[in-house]
Amino acid sequence: MMKKLQKLGKALMLPVAALPICGILMGLGYAIAPGVMGVPGAATSGALYNIGFLLIKAGGALIDNMAWLFVIGVAVGLSDDRDGTSALAGLVSWLMMTNLLSTGVVTTLMPAIADDPVKTLAFDKIQNVFIAIIAGIIGSACYNRFKSAKLPDWLAFFSGKRCVAIVTGLVSIVVSVVLLFVWPIIFGALVSVGEAIIGMDGIGAGIYAFLNRLLIPTGLHHALNNVFWFDTIGLGDLSHYWAGDVTGQNGVTWSLGMYMSGFFPCMMFGVFGAALAMIKTAKNKKAAIGLVLSAAICAFICGVTEPFEFGFMFLCFPLYIVYAALYGIFTVITYYVGFRAGFCFSAGATDLVFSSFLPAANNTLMIIPLGIAAFVVFYLVFYFAITKFNLKTPGREDEEADFAEADKNATLANNDFTAIAAAVLEGLGGKENVASLDNCITRLRIEVKDGTQVNEKKIKEAGVAGVMRPSQTAIQVIIGTKVQFVADEMAKML
Structure with missing residues (x-):
């Protein structure tokens, strides 16, 4: 699975x-x-x-x-x-x-x-x-x-x-x-569930924030958002906040902004801490930087976290659960320290600045110590989890990062990609024997129907750097950084 x-x-x-x-x-x-x-x-x-x-x-x-x-x-x-x-x-x-x-x-x-x-x-x-x-x-x-x-x-x-x-x-x-x-x-x-945790004050807000992030992959977070942010059942934290209301007026019986405030330190600073941990632990750092750093900037400015979250949630779902739990913890903390902010779009710097002028805003400058704490905690938790349990985050997926390092000096005998692809295909037993073709950063990854038809010697004679067989039907042909060109030629032949 x-x-x-x-x-x-x-x-x-x-x-x-x-x-x-x-x-x-x-x-x-x-x-x-x-x-x-x-x-x-x-x-x-x-x-x-x-x-x-x-x-x-x-x-x-x-x-x-x-x-x-x-x-x-x-x-x-x-x-x-x-x-x-x-x-x-x-x-x-x-x-x-x-x-x-x-x-x-x-x-x-x-x-x-x-x-x-x-x-x-x-x-x-x-x-x-x-x-x-x-x-x-x-x-x-x-x-x-x-x-x-x-x-x-x-x-x-x-x-x-x-x-x-x-x-x-x-x-x-x-x-x-x-x-x-x-x-x-x-x-x-x-x-x-949302209705049940409304009366639990800060703890309830923390549970909501945890479930909100946890349900992002399913789209079901909308069910909870409509309970807490809008007037579905008479609450409406977001709608009352931007209407200029304050706690104790116009039916606001809760601490206005409590269901939004905890997202700010996490999205603006926590994501940056987690991104830095991923970059530091990545084997293929260029790939990690290209994805998670730009996603972290996106989260800081406007609170759009999906580029960051979808970048690792399916690669390593246990770590995503930890990520969601950190949102819950910081939401509880923001509740009790009295930091209140709201968002119209999402919890980024843009919404923080504009929401700070509304009546319900409180202790806005607390975002600085809260943000520093979120950055440090997210970084330490992610760094520990990734290194301790060898988790697969961007730049560490499967064995591809290892391949990139181990095969970085691999070279082809020549740049006639069509001839190389044809020779490799012949060594695999012909196109009728190939069940699937894929490639990672430096290797062709092939599944064959009959492993006995594979001639490793003939594949090596094609001018490739090497051949590996993780199983009877799985073949990995080490090409080097020009693997995509060989893969494209072989795909045409198939």
Whole structure:
């Protein structure tokens, strides 16, 4: 199971890499044009407003449609040969499920749901990352299984890859029917949990923050957010905060801002500490810096943490649980030290600055000691956990980081990538014997159908640096940093 999660995490690297710059653009946009998010007294017109608005919309183009990126990324990443047909299949599954499970369709099929606000809310939030990942998995699985399907002559036109989208659609209908009954039950249970912890003061806020982060991969955090941030059950921490209310007025019976404040030290400073720990412990530091540092900057400026979180949550889910727990702990601390801040978008520096002018803000400068503490604690906890338990974070995935170091001096006999690929393929027993082809940073990774047909001597004669056989059917051909060119040529031959 862990290996499959790590493979899913690797598939998510491509779409995740596109997100940090978008988050930074949105943060700069909100800083330039706070009027876009309704900050009282902020300008809502003029040149600066238009520039900020443009940046926000440019960043939001991907951030707001992140699920679409994940559908395609997962579908292609989990397919055997990275064929675009798998992306189409994933998109078919996503469109099918989100349409069948939309509120309008669901309430038509089951009118009673329209009278249940919690179930209605559940289907209002169906276009989330969890459904996107499911759609991507369905698309890739159907592609891998049916890409070579042979149908009777009268249906021959739909054989092979043309039948993948059709099968995907049928599977997606079945999955949608299952989710029709399962999704509102899970969503409703989480709403009930939220209602149960409302009266627990700081401890309840900490439990909420922990569950909020823990549920990010599933999209079910919306169930809790609607309990605490908005007026779903008469609470509305976010809506009352930005309306200019204070505790004791307009029905605010709790410490206003308590369900938002704890996110600020974690998102602004804690993520930076965790990112530094990942970079320090990475074997492939360039890969780690490229992903987590830009994601940490994104989190600091505007509180968009998904690029950082999705970068490691599936590679190492136990560490993600620890990460979520740290949010809970710091939320409890912020409650009792009296730090109060709110966000309209998310808990980044932009929202912190503008929310500090609202009546409910309190002890804003406490963000400095809280932030320093969050940075240190996140760094130490992540560094200890990664090194003690050899956890797989960016730059440490599987054995790839080790390969990069061990094979960094590997060279090919020549740069005729086509000839090398053809010779390696011959040594593998021909294309009929190859079940799958992949590559990491420096090696071809091949699964063969019959290991006895592999001729290692012939593969080495192709001019490669070496051959390894982790199992009877798994072959690793050491190429070096030019591995992608050989892999591309071999993929054409296959």
